[in-house]
Amino acid sequence: MKKVECIVRPHLMEAVKTALQEVGVVGMTVSEVKGFGRQKGHTETYRGSEYKVEFLPKVKIEVALSEELVEPAVEAVLKTAKTDKFGDGKIFVSALDEVIRIRTGERGEGAL
Amino acid sequence: MKATTLGSLRRKGGLAFIALILATALGVAPAAMADEAKAAATVESNAATIAEVQSHADYVWTLVAAVLVFLMQAGFAMVETGLTRAKNAVNIMMKNLMDFSVGSIAFLLLGFGLMFGTSPTGWFGTDGFLLSDFAKDADKWLYAFWMFQVVFAATAATIVSGAMAERTKFSAYLIYSAVITALIYPVFGSWAWGSLHHGNGWLEKLGFIDFAGSTVVHSVGGWAALWGAVMLGPRMGRYEKDGKVMAIPGHNIPMAALGVFILWFGWFGFNPGSTTAGNADIARIAVNTNLAAAAGAIASLIASWGIFRKPDGAMALNGVLAGLVAITSPCATVTPMASVYIGAIAGVVVVLSVLFFDRIRIDDPVGAISVHGVCGALGTLLAAVFHEEGFTMARLGVQALGVASAFVWVSVTAGFLFFLIKKTVGLRVSEEEEMDGLDYHEHGNTAYPNFQLIEKR
Numbered sequence: 001m002k003k004v005e006c007i008v009r010p011h012l013m014e015a016v017k018t019a020l021q022e023v024g025v026v027g028m029t030v031s032e033v034k035g036f037g038r039q040k041g042h043t044e045t046y047r048g049s050e051y052k053v054e055f056l057p058k059v060k061i062e063v064a065l066s067e068e069l070v071e072p073a074v075e076a077v078l079k080t081a082k083t084d085k086f087g088d089g090k091i092f093v094s095a096l097d098e099v100i101r102i103r104t105g106e107r108g109e110g111a112l
Numbered sequence: 113m114k115a116t117t118l119g120s121l122r123r124k125g126g127l128a129f130i131a132l133i134l135a136t137a138l139g140v141a142p143a144a145m146a147d148e149a150k151a152a153a154t155v156e157s158n159a160a161t162i163a164e165v166q167s168h169a170d171y172v173w174t175l176v177a178a179v180l181v182f183l184m185q186a187g188f189a190m191v192e193t194g195l196t197r198a199k200n201a202v203n204i205m206m207k208n209l210m211d212f213s214v215g216s217i218a219f220l221l222l223g224f225g226l227m228f229g230t231s232p233t234g235w236f237g238t239d240g241f242l243l244s245d246f247a248k249d250a251d252k253w254l255y256a257f258w259m260f261q262v263v264f265a266a267t268a269a270t271i272v273s274g275a276m277a278e279r280t281k282f283s284a285y286l287i288y289s290a291v292i293t294a295l296i297y298p299v300f301g302s303w304a305w306g307s308l309h310h311g312n313g314w315l316e317k318l319g320f321i322d323f324a325g326s327t328v329v330h331s332v333g334g335w336a337a338l339w340g341a342v343m344l345g346p347r348m349g350r351y352e353k354d355g356k357v358m359a360i361p362g363h364n365i366p367m368a369a370l371g372v373f374i375l376w377f378g379w380f381g382f383n384p385g386s387t388t389a390g391n392a393d394i395a396r397i398a399v400n401t402n403l404a405a406a407a408g409a410i411a412s413l414i415a416s417w418g419i420f421r422k423p424d425g426a427m428a429l430n431g432v433l434a435g436l437v438a439i440t441s442p443c444a445t446v447t448p449m450a451s452v453y454i455g456a457i458a459g460v461v462v463v464l465s466v467l468f469f470d471r472i473r474i475d476d477p478v479g480a481i482s483v484h485g486v487c488g489a490l491g492t493l494l495a496a497v498f499h500e501e502g503f504t505m506a507r508l509g510v511q512a513l514g515v516a517s518a519f520v521w522v523s524v525t526a527g528f529l530f531f532l533i534k535k536t537v538g539l540r541v542s543e544e545e546e547m548d549g550l551d552y553h554e555h556g557n558t559a560y561p562n563f564q565l566i567e568k569r
Binding site for chain 1 (some may be wrong): 466
């Protein structure tokens with residue numbers, strides 16, 4: 001089992017979600033985050049003083065998948081979240097030790 | 113099926129309505145004609161009735177205007193909270209709420225008498241406290257006039273809460289609020305407006321023009337704001353040691369814009385209402401008021417576009433207010449074209465003034481000192497420059513005297529008051545309280561309980 005975390009631009013979240021569902025992903029968790037990588041922040045002015053906005057709003061999508069779905073999912077995200085500009089985001093794939101469904105207590109791949 | 117049922121219902125309803133009107137007319141007409149026959153109209157009784165109707169028009173207009181000016185309290189509340197941080201929103205609301213509440217009572221107990229009572233010296237009123245004029249058969253006009261004046265007093269008081277936002281002890285602010293409406297505002301007001309009721313002021317006797325209060329209301333509030341901000345010191349993190357000005361953005365620009373719209377709306381009571389008479393003069397005053405606001409917005413827009421390369425929203429909003437404050441003194445004695453000039457000059461001046469006060473490290477979160485103090489003085493002087501009867505040095509001199517005497521009076525009284533509060537109750541909150549936000553420490557509330565607030569400063 002693997003955990004796939006994607007940091008994407010907020011306005012592309014809908015497209016990424018749909019693409020993931022099309023390859024067979026059934027559940028996900030989405031959170032609003034701030035961050036930066038190579039995309040620099042920008043400078044805004046407020047009543048005559050400038051201030052730097054370094055942390056940019058992004059959306060984090062987390063999915064727990066069985067191994068076979070990881071590559072299709074990654075492909076789906078790459079296809080929909082890419083704009084060829086700095087700030088497109090990143091995908092992190094990590095190993096998942098255990099998954100438990102709270103309602104039934106199921107563990108393992110069946111709980112995905 | 114449905115259409116025809118509705119149509120026939122409408123026709124039946126229409127017929128019934130016409131029948132009702134006819135019946136009423138037929139029933140009332142004979143009675144009316146009988147009344148007319150009883151009281152033969154004389155020239156004297158007509159004149160008395162006409163005067164009464166005019167008097168009633170005065171009452172109606174004055175009270176409608178008073179209510180419009182009351183709504184400006186909401187305008188100030190929205191502007192101030194929109195331009196400050198969410199963690200202080202409850203505190204701003206409370207300060208604005210209490211400005212009017214405490215102010216109303218303070219003005220009742222002391223302020224109105226000081227401002228409009230009989231004034232043997234020309235420097236302050238000496239009667240009319242606790243509405244003592246209100247005998248049982250007293251002239252009801254007193255009530256209308258008091259109502260109109262109390263909302264003006266509260267306007268002066270609430271100007272200061274913006275400049276002192278985000279770091280003032282609530283208890284200290286309440287004390288200040290009571291004193292300005294009870295004492296500081298009314299005494300100066302008596303110099304310029306005392307004769308509107310039972311008083312007479314030394315300043316108005318010299319011919320000082322301040323129709324609706326660029327100086328009496330706005331500069332008085334603005335200079336009190338200045339001394340409050342100076343005595344408090346800037347917010348934490350606002351000015352770096354190397355002189356850099358750190359922006360602390362407001363948390364809700366739409367709210368600030370709503371506030372400005374509400375103030376603009378209320379100003380149509382503030383300026384035209386100062387006739388306290390329902391007559392034709394109110395029309396041109398309303399036009400002047402509107403044009404100055406519009407010109408102020410455009411001028412501020414252009415100025416900030418030029419200086420910052422982008423049209424700054426908050427600056428344009430301040431520009432509207434600057435125009436409105438500036439036109440408040442001359443609104444009854446200038447032409448509409450002059451109002452455009454006055455508003456435009458104020459719109460440019462306010463942008464420069466906001467930058468200036470930041471440069472000398474006086475932290476004014478909403479620009480109250482620039483909008484009300486500086487532009488109030490500016491408008492008062494421009495009342496002489498653009499007077500429709502022509503410019504005279506003598507008139508400019510009197511205007512300048514009024515501006516200067518307001519500055520001196522408020523600096524001495526408000527300055528001393530803030531100093532006294534600082535040394536006794538304490539004026540500013542602790543660093544921890546300022547960091548956490550006043551809502552939590554002063555009021556035990558959160559303004560937005562469902563939102564998590566992550567801030568850099």
